[in-house]
Amino acid sequence: MLARIRDRKDQDGFTLIELLVVMIIIGILAAIAIPIFLNQRKSAHDAAIKSDLRSAATEVESFYVNSQAYPADDTAFQALSIETSPKVTLVYTAPASATVGYCIAGTSTETDHTFAYDSDSGGLKDGTASTC
Numbered sequence: 001m002l003a004r005i006r007d008r009k010d011q012d013g014f015t016l017i018e019l020l021v022v023m024i025i026i027g028i029l030a031a032i033a034i035p036i037f038l039n040q041r042k043s044a045h046d047a048a049i050k051s052d053l054r055s056a057a058t059e060v061e062s063f064y065v066n067s068q069a070y071p072a073d074d075t076a077f078q079a080l081s082i083e084t085s086p087k088v089t090l091v092y093t094a095p096a097s098a099t100v101g102y103c104i105a106g107t108s109t110e111t112d113h114t115f116a117y118d119s120d121s122g123g124l125k126d127g128t129a130s131t132c
Contacts, residue, residue, distance in 0.1 A: 053106045
């Protein structure tokens, strides 16, 4: 066996079989890692939507403390200048009366999930803009 190893020192490079085995192993690892990475990206975008919804709810509650009424419509909500994460859109649904409650729907162009913050039903929940 040592004789074969010594003889191999004279050879340069790798055999075609060795290179193919390494490429197959790399391909298998990539096939496993890429879907996991893409799911982590979607989870990060979902977390960004949820975070922006909580921040927006805090701003709306601060607005209520100052004026004793929630914003009257989405235009008044947008005037609060709430900073959101890139590619996140928040849509505000005004309450039936100025002091009852509100709903904010959050979406992102990077994910197909929609989340809503409904002050009447206890806060953040999965859903669609129609739940507001």
